[in-house]
Amino acid sequence: MIKMNLPNNIVFSQDLAHDLEEFYGEHAYSRVAVIVDENTRKNCYPKIKQATPDHIVIEIKSGEEEKNLDTCRYIWNELTSNAFDRKSLVVNLGGGVIGDMGGFCAATYKRGIDFINIPTTLLAQVDASIGGKLGIDFRNFKNHIGVFQNPLRVFLDVSFFKTLNPAEIRSGYAEIIKHCLIRDGNRFQEITNTPYDRLDLFELTRHSVDVKNKVVLEDPTEKGLRKILNFGHTIGHAIESFYLDRPGNKLLHGEAIAIGMICEAFLSRQKLGMTEADLEKISSYILEIYGPKAIEESCVEKIIELTRQDKKNVGDKIKCSLLNKIGNCAYNIDIDDDDIQASINYFNSLNPD
Numbered sequence: 315m316i317k318m319n320l321p322n323n324i325v326f327s328q329d330l331a332h333d334l335e336e337f338y339g340e341h342a343y344s345r346v347a348v349i350v351d352e353n354t355r356k357n358c359y360p361k362i363k364q365a366t367p368d369h370i371v372i373e374i375k376s377g378e379e380e381k382n383l384d385t386c387r388y389i390w391n392e393l394t395s396n397a398f399d400r401k402s403l404v405v406n407l408g409g410g411v412i413g414d415m416g417g418f419c420a421a422t423y424k425r426g427i428d429f430i431n432i433p434t435t436l437l438a439q440v441d442a443s444i445g446g447k448l449g450i451d452f453r454n455f456k457n458h459i460g461v462f463q464n465p466l467r468v469f470l471d472v473s474f475f476k477t478l479n480p481a482e483i484r485s486g487y488a489e490i491i492k493h494c495l496i497r498d499g500n501r502f503q504e505i506t507n508t509p510y511d512r513l514d515l516f517e518l519t520r521h522s523v524d525v526k527n528k529v530v531l532e533d534p535t536e537k538g539l540r541k542i543l544n545f546g547h548t549i550g551h552a553i554e555s556f557y558l559d560r561p562g563n564k565l566l567h568g569e570a571i572a573i574g575m576i577c578e579a580f581l582s583r584q585k586l587g588m589t590e591a592d593l594e595k596i597s598s599y600i601l602e603i604y605g606p607k608a609i610e611e612s613c614v615e616k617i618i619e620l621t622r623q624d625k626k627n628v629g630d631k632i633k634c635s636l637l638n639k640i641g642n643c644a645y646n647i648d649i650d651d652d653d654i655q656a657s658i659n660y661f662n663s664l665n666p667d
Contacts, residue, residue, distance in 0.1 A: 323467050324444070324527070326520065330432075330471045331365040337467060338367055343428070345369075345402035347393060349416040351376035354408045357477040358434045362407065369405075370396055374412070378558060378567070381411045381451050383459075389419045403428045406465075409435035409482075410442030410567065414457065417448040421463040430467040434474040436486025436515065437568060440493070440522035443468050445530040445543075454558055455623045456551045462535050470523070472516045483515075484603060485568030488546075490518050491603075492575060493525040495596065496542045499641025506599050541626055541645035545635045549654060550574020552620035556613060572604040576664070577657035582637040584656070585647055592640045597664055606665035609658055618654050 327333045346369035350359055353376050372392045374385050393402070406416035406429060413431050420429035433443035449460020475483065494502035501521060505513060526543065533540035554570035557563045565573075579596040582588040609617070626633040626646075632654075635645040 323464060324523065325467060325469050326523075327469050327471045330361060330469060330473075333469060334362060334365040337430070338365075341403070341428075341466075343367070343401060343403040345396065345398045346405065347372050347396070347398065347402070348405040348407055349374065349389065349412055349419075350407050351380075351412060353477075354412070354434050358407055358432075358474060361471075361474075362405075362432065366405065374415075376408075376411070378411055378451065378554075381415050383450065383452070385415060386419050386450060389416070390423060393419070393423055398423070398427070400424050400427055403430065403466075405430055405432065406443075407432045407434065409433065409438045413438050413443045414448055414460070415450050417463065417465060418450055418460055421448055421461050426463070428466045430469065431465045432469045432471070435478060436475055436483055436519070437489060438486075439470050439472070439474075439519055440486060441489040441526065443470075444523055444526050445540075446534065451555075451558075454555050455620070456555055457625070458623070470519065472519060475515060481566060481569075485566040487513075487603065488568030488571045488575070490522050491600065492543075492546055492571065493522045495575065495579075495637060495640055496545050496635075496643035497525045497529070497641060499639070502640055506595065510603060538645070541633075542635050542643040544626060544645075545637065545643055546571045546575035546578050548574065548621055548624050548626065548632065548634045548649075549577045549617070549657060551624065552617045553609070555620050556617050569604060569607075572600050573607065573609070573661060576600055576661050577654070578634060578636055580657045580660040581634065581647075581649055581653055584653070585649070586636050586638050586644060588637050588639055592637070596640065601664060608662050608665045614655060614658055617658070618651050621654060 348369055349372045351374055355373055404416055404420040406413045417429050420427050431443040433439045446462050446464035448463055449457040452458035529540055550571040553573055554565055557565045576597050579593050583593045621632055632649050634647045634649045635643055636647045637643050
């Protein structure tokens with residue numbers, strides 16, 4: 315077990331079964347439910363099955379499009395039908411969708427029962443499972459309904475990365491890039507000088523968790539500093555939402571955030587005077603990892619509309635987190651429709667015809 319200098323609820327596990335047995339030995343629960351999807355049931359559940367006391371398994375369909383009230387209703391119904399009381403536990407075994415939604419269901423069931431996260435994707439380990447943000451999508455708006463509630467434990471086991479395909483690894487890596495850009499310019503320099511296939515994902519996961527936790531501990535409910543964690547997400551979330559229900563064009567979270575970081579790096583240059591050299595470095599590196607994808611002009615107005623639902627906004631002001639320089643981020647920066655249009659134009663200009 316590796317705890318580093320992290321809060322007691324976060325455990326870097328080298329022996330997950332042992333650490334879970336230790337956890338259950340310290341806590342007595344009347345009921346236990348393990349929430350999985352079809353992928354984590356097959357690839358990840360066997361690793362925790364024997365270490366988990368008598369329990370039920372609640373299986374949901376995988377995919378961001380399933381993170382909605384209908385799926386919550388199904389989870390709540392399963393908990394109710396199996397007589398879960400307030401001394402029960404929910405175990406979220408999966409990526410960001412399961413962590414966000416399973417935690418939300420636990421935090422609202424009978425006004426709140428305990429839950430733990432066992433994130434199985436790189437994205438969930440470096441971002442979604444840390445910090446206590448829970449929620450679901452509503453009318454295609456990302457995480458539109460939710461609460462703040464920390465899991466009792468987060469068990470991080472990087473061996474789960476072996477179950478992921480390359481696209482899922484790249485998706486999670488976008489958040490690692492983000493954490494470097496907002497808080498650690500030296501680490502960003504290191505990763506840009508290291509071939510992608512030689513990156514140490516274990517060490518980078520530890521670094522990202524440390525970065526995020528230091529920010530979250532200072533601002534647990536996103537009143538100020540924590541907003542820097544949204545760099546790339548104002549425009550990125552809007553792009554992700556726009557493509558969510560378009561078959562053949564759907565983007566993984568990290569793919570959309572990668573586009574958002576390029577767009578918001580451009581705005582950092584325009585609004586805060588970030589250097590042209592930093593903008594070029596960010597743009598070229600992200601394109602190297604994620605490749606080109608042009609956004610059609612006909613899509614831009616709808617993407618702009620979606621940014622107006624961003625949770626950082628105040629009144630009719632679109633608020634954005636932008637970079638002063640690589641490694642230093644500001645928040646609550648006003649942007650408008652023309653800025654978003656210009657940033658997407660910049661992104662498209664980087665892509666070949």
